[in-house]
Amino acid sequence: MLLDFAMIIAGLVLLVFAGDALVKGAVNLSLRLGIPALIVGLTVVAFGTSAPELLVSIEAILGNAPALALGNVVGSNTANILLVLGIPALITAVPVARSLARDFWMMMAATALFIGLAFLGPLTWMHGLALLAGLALMLWNSYGRARAHRNEICNGNGTTSDPLCDDEGLELEGVEPDISGWKIALFLLAGIIGLPVGARLLVNGSVDIATYWGVSDAVIGLTLVAVGTSLPELATTVAAALRREAGVAMGNVIGSNLFNLLGIIGVATLIGPIPVPLEMLQLDLWVMAAASALLGFFVYTGRSITWRAGLGLLLLYALYVIQLFY
Secondary structure (H helix, E strand, O other): OHHHHHHHHHHHHHHHHHHHHHHHHHHHHHHHOOOOHHHHHHOHHHHHHOHHHHHHHHHHHHOOOHHHHHHHHHHHHHHHHHOOOHHHHHHOOEOOOHHHHHHHHHHHHHHHHHHHHHOOOOEOHHHHHHHHHHHHHHHHHHHHHHHHHHHHHHHHOOOOOOHHHOHHHOOOOOOOOOOOHHHHHHHHHHHHHHHHHHHHHHHHHHHHHHHHHOOOHHHHHHHHHHHHHHHHHHHHHHHHHHOOOOOHHHHHHHHHHHHHHHHHHHHHHHHOOEOOOHHHHHHHHHHHHHHHHHHHHHHHHOOOEOHHHHHHHHHHHHHHHHHHHO
């Protein structure tokens, strides 16, 4: 069992570092090929940061543990809200902008679509295409809004001095202006090799532990794997809270949840069908939906997530995890 935990830890470490390397390599390669930074930010960065979850889901399906793949996504979305927003709130209040209302409703629409398709399960490639179509619409909407916002800033006030008006001025994760071609190739190679290896270690260790504890793959996916793959988002939000920049947390969580539901499951179903366990239909999907809907209170009131609210989110998550094992 100690070996299984060692495999899980090694897998998570590999996923984090390989995912970061893939983002750096892909972003710098895209910019060098002349792709606008605005598009790179909406697609390459977003997909790259979700690569660990995607590889874990694909490996779970290939390893004959599809329930783990589904549990990973559902559990990650729940953990993103209750943990990734709850823990930073204990450090400093997490401000919530009302301008996120449209993004919130996009997340709720994706959640409703996902749950509806789950009840028509097992999830197959046809359901996956519907999810990927939703992702394409979301990306197109985000691109249009980003373009409109940039045009308003750059043309509406008669100035082009704002960094947003120049692709070179857009801040993207992993950008290195003077990076060499061989270093880009090295980053890409590290990501391409490290992600599947890390995913295999994580999935194999998780399946073994599920067997040892006598619980289902879905439960391990909802808890151990979900929290593990959410660690990068948690680390990012905690670091932002320590720098008193926690305002980015809510947007990051909403964006991550959208990609999990539409992108990761959408692609995973193209690899193989994903049965939906009855227990997940009865409880876990609704917990995810309720946690997502809970964000609406903060979005529409504009209230920050204080330490009291953060503690409440953490208690809710603890109760949820406890009932999964009893």
